[in-house]
Amino acid sequence: xxxxxxxxxxxxxxxxxxxxxxxxxxxxxxxxxxxxxxxxxxxxxxxxxxxxxxxxxxxxxxxxxxxxxxxxxxxxxxxxxxxxxxxxxxxxxxxxxxxxxxxxxxxxxxxxxxxxxxxxxxxxxxxxxxxxxxxxxxxxxxxxxxxxxxxxxxxxxxxxxxxxxxxxxxxxxxxxx
Amino acid sequence: xxxxxxxxxxxxxxxxxxxxxxxxxxxxxxxxxxxxxxxxxxxxxxxxxxxxxxxxxxxxxxxxxxxxxxxxxxxxxxxxxxxxxxxxxxxxxxxxxxxxxxxxxxxxxxxxxxxxxxxxxxxxxxxxxxxxxxxxxxxxxxxxxxxxxxxxxxxxxxxxxxxxxxxxxxxxxxxxxxxxxxxxxxxx
Numbered sequence: 001x002x003x004x005x006x007x008x009x010x011x012x013x014x015x016x017x018x019x020x021x022x023x024x025x026x027x028x029x030x031x032x033x034x035x036x037x038x039x040x041x042x043x044x045x046x047x048x049x050x051x052x053x054x055x056x057x058x059x060x061x062x063x064x065x066x067x068x069x070x071x072x073x074x075x076x077x078x079x080x081x082x083x084x085x086x087x088x089x090x091x092x093x094x095x096x097x098x099x100x101x102x103x104x105x106x107x108x109x110x111x112x113x114x115x116x117x118x119x120x121x122x123x124x125x126x127x128x129x130x131x132x133x134x135x136x137x138x139x140x141x142x143x144x145x146x147x148x149x150x151x152x153x154x155x156x157x158x159x160x161x162x163x164x165x166x167x168x169x170x171x172x173x174x175x176x177x
Numbered sequence: 178x179x180x181x182x183x184x185x186x187x188x189x190x191x192x193x194x195x196x197x198x199x200x201x202x203x204x205x206x207x208x209x210x211x212x213x214x215x216x217x218x219x220x221x222x223x224x225x226x227x228x229x230x231x232x233x234x235x236x237x238x239x240x241x242x243x244x245x246x247x248x249x250x251x252x253x254x255x256x257x258x259x260x261x262x263x264x265x266x267x268x269x270x271x272x273x274x275x276x277x278x279x280x281x282x283x284x285x286x287x288x289x290x291x292x293x294x295x296x297x298x299x300x301x302x303x304x305x306x307x308x309x310x311x312x313x314x315x316x317x318x319x320x321x322x323x324x325x326x327x328x329x330x331x332x333x334x335x336x337x338x339x340x341x342x343x344x345x346x347x348x349x350x351x352x353x354x355x356x357x358x359x360x361x362x363x364x365x
Contacts, residue, residue: 029239
């Protein structure tokens with residue numbers, strides 16, 4: 001996708017072009033901290049390569065008058081077992097200012113990895129990050145209320161990981177069929 | 178076999194056993210606990226509402242387990258909820274009855290394999306008297322299950338354990354296929 005950018009530039013849908021314009025502003029500010037732009041027609045995205053910059057990037061995206069990504073539509077967790085990584089995908093939109101939208105991916109190590117929390121930037125991220133932690137097990141540094149949200153607090157394992165095996169018993173109750 | 182089938186003399190005197198009167202009173206006012214867990218609860222609410230009108234059987238939901246005779250487990254019991262269900266069951270005064278409504282609470286239903294969070298049958302944590310199959314069961318099926326509970330009450334009495342009553346109920350049960358065929362022949 002990345003190297004096909006130039007020739008694909010002319011046939012990029014208008015929505016993707018808007019996302020590209022927004023991405024260019026972010027790229028100009030943060031340089032190598034962000035990856036190349038991926039003109040995915042369903043949801044164009046880029047990845048935060050330097051995860052320590054994620055909160056700064058988020059604040060810039062929310063507050064810069066040309067970007068104004070004031071709405072986090074979704075934050076999802078992803079498991080990448082081949083790369084031994086976990087990640088999140090944030091879908092961002094700008095309500096009342098611009099029509100552009102973009103997705104941001106942030107990845108971390110699969111075992112004991114952590115991602116900076118953006119719940120101070122978008123309050124939506126608070127529960128979404130808790131859910132991502134609940135289901136995948138990455139931690140979110142600086143999260144104000146870092147607990148499981150759906151599974152019981154003393155649940156073992158992270159259910160949406162590809163290699164998840166359910167526990168045999170929970171409080172003496174048999175779990176598998 | 179009900180109380181009202183007993184002979185009433187012309188002076189409005191009815192001679193019957195204490196068991197009969199007790200059971201008639203109990204089965205005519207089965208109060209379920211008003212709680213639902215998933216989509217089965219919608220069918221349960223529909224059964225309570227005017228079209229199916231459970232109140233004609235003396236069944237109407239109570240807001241407290243301490244006032245309830247019957248627990249209708251209507252829906253998916255998650256592992257998190259399982260312990261709460263046990264607590265609610267323990268808060269109900271005896272004699273108490275449990276009706277498991279729908280596939281989820283019977284055996285885990287569609288979550289039987291990949292639903293890590295679902296209890297594979299509420300009978301793993303509390304004793305169940307009547308299972309109503311369906312996903313979700315229609316109100317008719319729920320009413321059928323409730324009438325089974327009423328039959329169970331009728332089987333009970335002084336010195337009769339729940340196990341014995343359930344056994345008697347099972348002995349009394351008929352093969353539905355035969356009943357269906359008989360009814361078809363009769364109507365044809």
